[in-house]
Amino acid sequence: MPPIVSIENLFLGFGDVTLFDGLNCDVEPGSILAVVGANGSGKSTFVKTLLGLQSPMDGRIEWPVGKPAEIGYLAQLTEFDRRFPIRVRDLAAMGAWQGFNPFAGLNKTTRNRVDAALEMAGILDLADHPLHTLSGGQLQRALFSRVIMQDAPLILLDEPFSAVDQYTEQHLLSVIETWQSEGRAVIMVLHDLSAVLDHCTHALLLGNGRASFGTVDDILTPDRLIAQGYMSSSQASWMFRGQSNGGMR
Amino acid sequence: MFAEFMIRAFLSGLGVAILTGVLGCFVIWRRMVYFGDALSHAAILGVVGAIALHVSAYFGVIALALILSVLLFTLTSRIQGADVILGVFAQTGLALGLIGASIWGRGLSIEAILFGDILAVGWHDIIFIWIGVAVILGIILWRWSNWITATLGDDLAASVGVNAKHESFYLAALLAIVVGLALKIVGALLITALLIIPAATARRFTSTPETMAVLSVGFGSAASAIGLWAAYVFDWPAGPSMVATAAVFFGISQWRSAV
Numbered sequence: 334m335p336p337i338v339s340i341e342n343l344f345l346g347f348g349d350v351t352l353f354d355g356l357n358c359d360v361e362p363g364s365i366l367a368v369v370g371a372n373g374s375g376k377s378t379f380v381k382t383l384l385g386l387q388s389p390m391d392g393r394i395e396w397p398v399g400k401p402a403e404i405g406y407l408a409q410l411t412e413f414d415r416r417f418p419i420r421v422r423d424l425a426a427m428g429a430w431q432g433f434n435p436f437a438g439l440n441k442t443t444r445n446r447v448d449a450a451l452e453m454a455g456i457l458d459l460a461d462h463p464l465h466t467l468s469g470g471q472l473q474r475a476l477f478s479r480v481i482m483q484d485a486p487l488i489l490l491d492e493p494f495s496a497v498d499q500y501t502e503q504h505l506l507s508v509i510e511t512w513q514s515e516g517r518a519v520i521m522v523l524h525d526l527s528a529v530l531d532h533c534t535h536a537l538l539l540g541n542g543r544a545s546f547g548t549v550d551d552i553l554t555p556d557r558l559i560a561q562g563y564m565s566s567s568q569a570s571w572m573f574r575g576q577s578n579g580g581m582r
Numbered sequence: 583m584f585a586e587f588m589i590r591a592f593l594s595g596l597g598v599a600i601l602t603g604v605l606g607c608f609v610i611w612r613r614m615v616y617f618g619d620a621l622s623h624a625a626i627l628g629v630v631g632a633i634a635l636h637v638s639a640y641f642g643v644i645a646l647a648l649i650l651s652v653l654l655f656t657l658t659s660r661i662q663g664a665d666v667i668l669g670v671f672a673q674t675g676l677a678l679g680l681i682g683a684s685i686w687g688r689g690l691s692i693e694a695i696l697f698g699d700i701l702a703v704g705w706h707d708i709i710f711i712w713i714g715v716a717v718i719l720g721i722i723l724w725r726w727s728n729w730i731t732a733t734l735g736d737d738l739a740a741s742v743g744v745n746a747k748h749e750s751f752y753l754a755a756l757l758a759i760v761v762g763l764a765l766k767i768v769g770a771l772l773i774t775a776l777l778i779i780p781a782a783t784a785r786r787f788t789s790t791p792e793t794m795a796v797l798s799v800g801f802g803s804a805a806s807a808i809g810l811w812a813a814y815v816f817d818w819p820a821g822p823s824m825v826a827t828a829a830v831f832f833g834i835s836q837w838r839s840a841v
Binding site for chain 2: 386403404408416485489
């Protein structure tokens with residue numbers, strides 16, 4: 334099966350500053366790619382480039398089966414203004430962009446899809462609540478329901494678990510695994526390495542001007558994490574302390 | 583019951599309340615209050631320019647506001663410290679407008695430009711405003727979903743194929759036209775008040791963007807009508823009375839939500 338997106342010799346940066354260079358990677362259907370790196374290494378810039386909001390300094394982004402009309406996207410929670418007057422149900426419905434008319438209301442099929450998406454995200458009981466009444470975890474679930482409604486082959490998640498509790502994180506990870514089983518590709522920016530090791534198939538490690546792509550086992554090694562400035566040697570030795578007994582998994 | 587000039591004032595006030603009510607929601611959601619302020623202050627220069635060039639004041643104000651919105655939009659999206667750029671434009675526009683008025687605007691009422699003169703509107707003004715209402719409402723309905731998506735975030739808009747920068751520019755251009763249409767009614771210093779106060783009042787009572795827009799129009803229309811009535815009965819200035827009435831609604835809404 335051809336990759337959804339194929340990246341060749343990608344250079345990203347601003348002005349004279351190169352964040353990383355020479356990235357080559359293919360993102361296959363059914364894969365979960367974790368984008369990991371220190372602050373300022375280019376993780377969010379990479380996501381914005383895939384969305385088309387930023388141009389690469391060099392290199393190519395190819396879409397072998399055509400660029401999807403929509404890319405599922407979840408922004409960082411801190412970027413969302415929760416005072417915007419919208420109910421959970423309406424936020425989810427905005428994911429069904431092509432058939433959504435806020436003045437005409439939703440047809441029965443879309444209403445059913447919205448309910449199913451809210452149920453999958455575990456927030457159906459809050460469907461008629463305005464966003465400003467939600468907790469951080471509930472808001473993240475509501476935003477996930479919008480991504481579910483997008484029904485996109487490629488899904489980008491920018492720090493999806495940064496402001497949620499462990500229970501919510503586990504639930505949202507199960508949603509991501511459902512997407513994987515449906516053959517969608519998921520690219521997510523993460524800081525929590527345990528989530529990466531347990532749930533992702535591939536990793537893209539950014540830092541110190543380099544980009545390393547491969548399977549999680551090949552990329553997230555102590556040597557690479559230290560060399561690319563993601564953690565210190567003492568942190569790495571603590572993190573991988575059980576590796577001789579079978580590693581973190 | 584009322585003199586004809588009051589009926590004209592009411593109709594023009596209603597038209598402006600509809601436009602500012604809906605667009606004011608976007609001004610609040612997208613934090614464009616200072617943008618509207620900069621446009622309205624600088625619009626004085628448009629009035630003076632229109633007098634100097636012997637063209638309609640509406641044309642002068644709308645043309646200048648459109649040019650400024652392009653300039654402001656380009657500069658504020660590229661330069662850090664957008665509030666500084668907007669502040670410079672607002673105050674410079676006001677200063678140049680007043681200088682221009684002293685050169686070309688003999689007999690021009692500065693007070694009318696700053697605070698409006700709704701009681702002086704003619705039927706041709708009303709026709710012009712209501713044609714504006716019809717056209718602008720049509721554009722707003724057409725772009726509504728795109729603008730709501732762009733308001734939620736540039737990245738989110740890009741993910742569904744909406745160019746947030748383009749949509750923001752269309753919105754800024756429409757705001758410029760509304761400033762031009764409303765200048766004669768409430769004046770350069772009070773247009774921003776009609777853009778933000780009814781919408782901010784409506785936000786207290788709504789859970790969807792559509793109901794906020796409808797309620798904002800309702801509060802703006804009521805403030806316009808009651809303000810005009812108060813101006814008629816108590817011999818107060820009309821534009822400030824409308825704004826003061828809107829502020830009373832806002833105060834009540836804050837009190838209601840606090841108890």
